[in-house]
Amino acid sequence: MKAIRDIWLLLAFSVLFILTACAKDENLLPQPAENNQEQQDLEDMTQEEQEIIASLDRWCRAMIDRDVETLGSLMADDLILVHITGATQTKQEWLDEIAAETMRYYSIERQNQSIEVTGDRAIARYTSVIDARIWGSRGTWRLNTTMYMTKVGDNWIRINPPQSDDY
Numbered sequence: 001m002k003a004i005r006d007i008w009l010l011l012a013f014s015v016l017f018i019l020t021a022c023a024k025d026e027n028l029l030p031q032p033a034e035n036n037q038e039q040q041d042l043e044d045m046t047q048e049e050q051e052i053i054a055s056l057d058r059w060c061r062a063m064i065d066r067d068v069e070t071l072g073s074l075m076a077d078d079l080i081l082v083h084i085t086g087a088t089q090t091k092q093e094w095l096d097e098i099a100a101e102t103m104r105y106y107s108i109e110r111q112n113q114s115i116e117v118t119g120d121r122a123i124a125r126y127t128s129v130i131d132a133r134i135w136g137s138r139g140t141w142r143l144n145t146t147m148y149m150t151k152v153g154d155n156w157i158r159i160n161p162p163q164s165d166d167y
Contacts, residue, residue, distance in 0.1 A: 048117045052124060052149060055156040056110065063105040068095040076150075076159045106131040110145075120151040 045053070055074060062070035072095055079091040089097075097103040113126040124147045131140045149156045 046117065048122065048151075049115045051151075051154075052115050052117070052122050052156050055149070056124060056147075059158075060108050060110075063098065063108065066098050066101065066104070068099050071095060071098065073155070074157050076157055078160065079158060080160055102135055104133040106133075108132075122149040122151075122156060123147070124149060 109129045110126040
């Protein structure tokens, strides 16, 4: 029984590693920069980078609010989430976990964020500090995240990682 619990906990950590893309509750909307460097960074962002930040913020708010409709709209239908254990989860399986509150996110803060945009494709990289309850175990985790995105209409959505270096 302990081995099964340990496997579930390992999977939970994996889910957090792969699925996070959020800002802390109070930082979901753009905030005034606290110093000149932060203000310069905001001013230097392209329109696409600002749109991606807004998409990541919507993703975060939806995770915390258990808004599976919004989350679903921010992911490609064929998205397969691959955990660090190698286990996979479909978009719908993850959304079901959030709806059932077996995965419950309380706050997520993005740190050391960088965004690379090439046409209608982007890669967002950051460190997430996550307060969550996953399958009954609550904790705060610090995880490195890489999210691949593409622009569909006016929205940036999460997609599967590329199968080649042609991203």
